[in-house]
Amino acid sequence: MAGIGDLFRQEIRVINLGLEAFALTLEQLGVPVIHVAWSPPAGGDPRKAALLAALADEEEE
Amino acid sequence: MIKRSAYQDSVTLLGLARELRTRNGVLEAAALMGSPANKDLLAQSGLLTTEAAAAGVNDLVIVIRADSAEAAGAALSQAEAFLGARQRRLEGAGRRLPRTLESARRHLPDANLVVISVPGAFAASEARKALSLGLHVMLFSDNVALEDEVALKELARRRGLLLMGPDCGTAILNGVPLGFANAVPRGRVGFVAASGTGLQQVMTLLAARGEGVSQAIGVGGRDMTEQVGGVMTLQALDALGADPTTELIIVVGKPPAPLVRGQVEARLRAMQKPCVMALLGRGVRGRQEGSLATAATLEDASEAAMAMLQGVAWTSRPFSAPPTEIRTHLQAVWKTLAPERRVVRGLYAGGTLAHEAALILEPFLGPVATTLTPESAGRHSVVDLGSDEFTLGRAHPMLDSSLRVQAIHQAAREHDVGVLLLDVVLGHGAAADPAGDVAPAIEAARAEARDRGRGLAVVASVIGTARDPQGREAQVARLGAAGAWVLPSNAQAARAAACIAGGEPVMQSLLGSGGA
Numbered sequence: 001m002a003g004i005g006d007l008f009r010q011e012i013r014v015i016n017l018g019l020e021a022f023a024l025t026l027e028q029l030g031v032p033v034i035h036v037a038w039s040p041p042a043g044g045d046p047r048k049a050a051l052l053a054a055l056a057d058e059e060e061e
Numbered sequence: 062m063i064k065r066s067a068y069q070d071s072v073t074l075l076g077l078a079r080e081l082r083t084r085n086g087v088l089e090a091a092a093l094m095g096s097p098a099n100k101d102l103l104a105q106s107g108l109l110t111t112e113a114a115a116a117g118v119n120d121l122v123i124v125i126r127a128d129s130a131e132a133a134g135a136a137l138s139q140a141e142a143f144l145g146a147r148q149r150r151l152e153g154a155g156r157r158l159p160r161t162l163e164s165a166r167r168h169l170p171d172a173n174l175v176v177i178s179v180p181g182a183f184a185a186s187e188a189r190k191a192l193s194l195g196l197h198v199m200l201f202s203d204n205v206a207l208e209d210e211v212a213l214k215e216l217a218r219r220r221g222l223l224l225m226g227p228d229c230g231t232a233i234l235n236g237v238p239l240g241f242a243n244a245v246p247r248g249r250v251g252f253v254a255a256s257g258t259g260l261q262q263v264m265t266l267l268a269a270r271g272e273g274v275s276q277a278i279g280v281g282g283r284d285m286t287e288q289v290g291g292v293m294t295l296q297a298l299d300a301l302g303a304d305p306t307t308e309l310i311i312v313v314g315k316p317p318a319p320l321v322r323g324q325v326e327a328r329l330r331a332m333q334k335p336c337v338m339a340l341l342g343r344g345v346r347g348r349q350e351g352s353l354a355t356a357a358t359l360e361d362a363s364e365a366a367m368a369m370l371q372g373v374a375w376t377s378r379p380f381s382a383p384p385t386e387i388r389t390h391l392q393a394v395w396k397t398l399a400p401e402r403r404v405v406r407g408l409y410a411g412g413t414l415a416h417e418a419a420l421i422l423e424p425f426l427g428p429v430a431t432t433l434t435p436e437s438a439g440r441h442s443v444v445d446l447g448s449d450e451f452t453l454g455r456a457h458p459m460l461d462s463s464l465r466v467q468a469i470h471q472a473a474r475e476h477d478v479g480v481l482l483l484d485v486v487l488g489h490g491a492a493a494d495p496a497g498d499v500a501p502a503i504e505a506a507r508a509e510a511r512d513r514g515r516g517l518a519v520v521a522s523v524i525g526t527a528r529d530p531q532g533r534e535a536q537v538a539r540l541g542a543a544g545a546w547v548l549p550s551n552a553q554a555a556r557a558a559a560c561i562a563g564g565e566p567v568m569q570s571l572l573g574s575g576g577a
Binding site (some may be wrong): 003004005007008010011012013014015016017018019020021022023024025028029031033034035036037038039040041043044045046049050053 | 066068070071072073076096100117118119137147150151158160161162165166168169171172173174175177178179180182183186187189190191196197201202222223234235237239240276296299300303304306367387439489490
């Protein structure tokens with residue numbers, strides 16, 4: 001909760017993953033934004049990507 | 062042409078294909094990633110070459126059909142130039158784009174929000190990464206599994222973070238418009254919305270009357286279901302309750318699960334500020350109890366909010382124009398329509414706007430179908446062209462009007478359709494000229510109906526503000542010039558459609574029987 005209230009008092013700074021148009025709009029409005037050149041992980045296979053993500057989570061823990 | 066491992070998003074590719082199609086000598090152009098669904102689309106249009114058929118999901122496929130090899134070659138060079146220019150724009154001066162969330166964070170260390178619009182199958186794991194890094198998330202992507210949504214929201218709640226979405230089309234944080242958002246002023250009204258276009262309608266109507274937005278938090282269409290339990294709605298309400306710039310709170314969405322409704326209502330009643338609940342469903346009646354107003358339509362939500370902010374009583378009204386003006390207009394429309402043409406066909410880009418229109422039409426006209434099937438021919442229908450069944454493999458109708466244009470032409474050929482009901486949604490991220498995209502189809506459909514001596518009424522509303530990139534006035538004027546009757550809100554447009562289709566009795570029940 002405190003986190004959301006804090007956000008209301010901060011400058012919004014955005015990392016954009018996906019549609020480039022969103023990053024371009026924010027840039028035009030002068031909002032700090034960085035666009036990620038994202039591409040589907042694991043050769044675009046959602047099942048493999050989920051397995052990889054789960055492995056990465058385990059490593060973190 | 063196939064470009065290996067050159068992932069591009071669907072909106073970029075829509076823009077590219079559109080640009081290629083306008084070239085001299087180009088008969089047809091497609092630019093798509095090589096997913097199975099996209100290859101099906103190519104096959105349907107006869108553009109699936111052997112090379113394209115062999116492409117993988119991370120391969121960009123550009124297919125050109127042209128009247129000469131030179132024209133095709135020139136179009137392909139243009140495609141290369143388009144994509145190159147786009148990348149240079151995003152990279153800025155000599156900076157390489159990061160390829161992962163983690164490296165993006167090194168570029169922008171004090172980032173606090175991640176906007177995710179990657180394909181749904183990959184969206185949840187990116188959102189999980191962002192939350193784990195302590196970042197708030199707007200999850201624009203749809204097709205995210207329900208169990209992923211539940212887990213992500215639980216993680217967000219534990220960490221005191223926002224998880225807006227999935228399928229969150231619109232949000233405004235600290236005046237920054239995210240996703241498909243309108244250019245509205247900053248102000249004192251805070252929103253929690255389980256509906257993107259519903260939120261857009263309420264905030265644009267408020268903006269027209271000078272009231273702005275403190276925060277507009279999208280929670281995703283499923284947040285108030287039993288399974289998700291309203292986790293984000295309640296988090297967002299607590300945050301707005303504590304936010305000193307928010308003087309009034311509006312909750313927008315569809316009817317919640319009973320248990321969730323109880324919790325949301327209890328939170329709203331305990332608020333130290335006035336609240337408006339616009340959870341649109343059958344049988345919802347507008348009313349006010351203390352500082353909590355319940356609105357039956359999106360426009361009523363904005364009216365109730367205005368009244369409460371001004372400390373005056375609020376009453377719902379069917380039209381903002383004087384009854385005599387509406388009557389005169391209706392009588393003129395009826396004269397042009399053959400009596401057997403009284404079926405309403407709603408063709409919508411906004412899901413909640415479609416839902417609202419059906420709720421308004423049903424009490425006057427009886428059951429309203431929500432799909433376009435052979436069985437629904439001859440019946441009233443309101444179709445959300447942005448729903449999953451229509452958007453698979455193509456961009457949303459707020460960006461790409463081709464499906465709606467087809468549906469308008471189709472409706473003109475059906476002998477009993479007398480009223481077309483449309484929404485035109487403006488704002489950042491929406492098409493550059495949405496009214497201009499559908500206006501030629503409206504003109505053609507009306508001309509075709511007229512040639513057959515039948516007439517066709519077109520009723521529309523424009524959801525937007527004067528400051529939107531498309532400009533509301535110009536869009537209203539374009540629709541008006543095409544012969545559409547443009548009303549100030551979706552609710553009023555739906556009532557006008559009900560009057561046209563239902564005739565004198567419906568008009569009288571809405572306007573009373575007196576007057577001209």
